[in-house]
Amino acid sequence: MVDYTDLEPFATPRQREYITAIKEHGSNRKAASALGVHHSAVSRSMDSLKKKAARQGYSPNHDMTHPAPDGFHLKGASTLYKDGEPVLQWVKTNIDRERQEELFVAFAQELADDVRGKGHIAPAPKSTEADLLTLYPLGDPHIGMYSWCEETGQDFDLDIATADLTKAVARLVESSPKSKIGLILNLGDFWHSDNQDNRTARSGNSLDVDTRWAKVLRAGKDALISCIDRAQEKHEKVIVKNLIGNHDDHSSQFLSLMLDSYYHDNDRVVIDTSPARFWYHQFGCVLFGATHGDTVKHTALPEIMAADVPELWGDTEYRYWHTGHVHHDASKEFRGCMWESHRTLAGKDAWHTEQGYRSGQSLKAITYHKDYGEEERHTVDIKHVRPR
Numbered sequence: 001m002v003d004y005t006d007l008e009p010f011a012t013p014r015q016r017e018y019i020t021a022i023k024e025h026g027s028n029r030k031a032a033s034a035l036g037v038h039h040s041a042v043s044r045s046m047d048s049l050k051k052k053a054a055r056q057g058y059s060p061n062h063d064m065t066h067p068a069p070d071g072f073h074l075k076g077a078s079t080l081y082k083d084g085e086p087v088l089q090w091v092k093t094n095i096d097r098e099r100q101e102e103l104f105v106a107f108a109q110e111l112a113d114d115v116r117g118k119g120h121i122a123p124a125p126k127s128t129e130a131d132l133l134t135l136y137p138l139g140d141p142h143i144g145m146y147s148w149c150e151e152t153g154q155d156f157d158l159d160i161a162t163a164d165l166t167k168a169v170a171r172l173v174e175s176s177p178k179s180k181i182g183l184i185l186n187l188g189d190f191w192h193s194d195n196q197d198n199r200t201a202r203s204g205n206s207l208d209v210d211t212r213w214a215k216v217l218r219a220g221k222d223a224l225i226s227c228i229d230r231a232q233e234k235h236e237k238v239i240v241k242n243l244i245g246n247h248d249d250h251s252s253q254f255l256s257l258m259l260d261s262y263y264h265d266n267d268r269v270v271i272d273t274s275p276a277r278f279w280y281h282q283f284g285c286v287l288f289g290a291t292h293g294d295t296v297k298h299t300a301l302p303e304i305m306a307a308d309v310p311e312l313w314g315d316t317e318y319r320y321w322h323t324g325h326v327h328h329d330a331s332k333e334f335r336g337c338m339w340e341s342h343r344t345l346a347g348k349d350a351w352h353t354e355q356g357y358r359s360g361q362s363l364k365a366i367t368y369h370k371d372y373g374e375e376e377r378h379t380v381d382i383k384h385v386r387p388r
Helices: 005-010 013-025 028-035 039-055 097-115 158-175 213-234 251-262 298-308 310-315 350-354
Strands: 072-082 085-095 129-138 179-186 237-242 269-272 279-283 286-290 318-323 330-334 337-341 362-369 373-381
Touching: 005 013, 005 039, 013 028, 013 039, 028 039, 129 158, 158 213, 158 362, 158 373, 179 213, 179 286, 213 237, 213 251, 237 251, 237 279, 251 269, 279 310, 286 298, 286 310, 298 310, 298 318, 298 330, 298 337, 318 373
Parallel strands: 129 179, 179 237, 237 269, 286 318, 318 337
Antiparallel strands: 072 085, 129 362, 279 286, 330 337, 362 373
8 A cells, every 4th residue: 555644745635535545444446435436536636646746846755855836847946054954945936837737637627526426406397398499608707707896887706796697597597488408508708717826828917806716616616507407497408518718728628527527417417528619519400609709700600610510511501600708799690600799797807997898798598499590589687687
């Protein structure tokens, strides 16, 4: 049995729990069985812990003179000595992008293992209309964004964001027809920040963020689960797709992995975990395409759809693109395809306020017939869920 005692200072609370179980039961596999998780989860977590400790200066002979924070490379160190003994040390580090990627994956895997199969299985509705699908496009929720009323004209924070989203979806589910399929389409930027640096990964822009990143992740995850559970009370089958946005390149992906694990034993909830930037779904004679909207102009979307899925294009008559990113409603009919951009429920941060953005805030539900395309739609304005 491997002795992980020396690695405990580097361990997360979950990893310490694994170490305790390994000591008690004698092996990774027996520890996993006692904790009710798959043995591979414990092995992966311990391997990750070893790498983490090594990156921070640990070696089996306890040579730990220059530890670096997890997620950083050791760049250099200076030590102050007095009477031949070290009394103070300055450690210089660089961001370790590869390690931070590993941390994202490890966090997602631990979260997924912890919730595997624990998703609520609601009683199926007594009757649904097999020819209908209701789409719930979530336009850029930006969970975790902070906005101060005196600066932007409207308060917005973590509690407001999650309350607005769950209330709006519940209202839309209530007003929509009993479609057999409910499709929750998160159009990207579900979270405002992708890490605790509170900057966008691609451009490095500073972000106005409310509270701690881990707290934001938990609250956003709980809010989306609430929306999914409400939808499965109305629809026989619920499909969930989380698109990658420019604010949440990584966290959008492990949100899908966590939800897929959470609803593992629920065959009425389908979580699409594909990391593809362009997503397609066929429903009878209807074809949906979706992308966040930050990587390509909307005028190119019809050609992209035809090139990506020519068989589906040829097999359908009604084709629809849905995007987010720009935070306002817009639509255009192209040859053979409709495009629509969706508003957000989120308020404006300081930068968008200064730039003059003034779009409305609302959420929609759009119902489609498998043979005739769009049949009806419902809209919930921000005033419905948050009276002013």
